Amino acid sequence: MKLWLLEPVNNPVNNKDNPWEPWFDKTFGSVIRAETEEQARQFAHDSSGEENDSEFSKEPWKDKKYSTCVELTGKGKAGVIIQNHESA
Secondary structure (H helix, E strand, O other): EEEEEEEEOOOOOOOOOOOOOOOOEEEEEEEEEEHHHHHHHHHHHHOOOOHOOOOOOOOOOOOOOEEEEEEEOOOOOOEEEEEEEOOO
């Protein structure tokens, strides 16, 4: 298994097209254990906050326009390792 770090992109196209605005009730990062980037993005999507409910993007964790997915190293069972979620 591989570890993946998923985070929002630093500079979205514009704030009107930013699924993390407003900032509350959203997940801002996850460490995921999965075989592939696609699996990691699916785990992040399945455990996300309200960023999936954005009128601009229904799946920002699956879309490279909105999120990054960087491979880390590690072994273990597949699943979400840690999340950075902010609520109001």
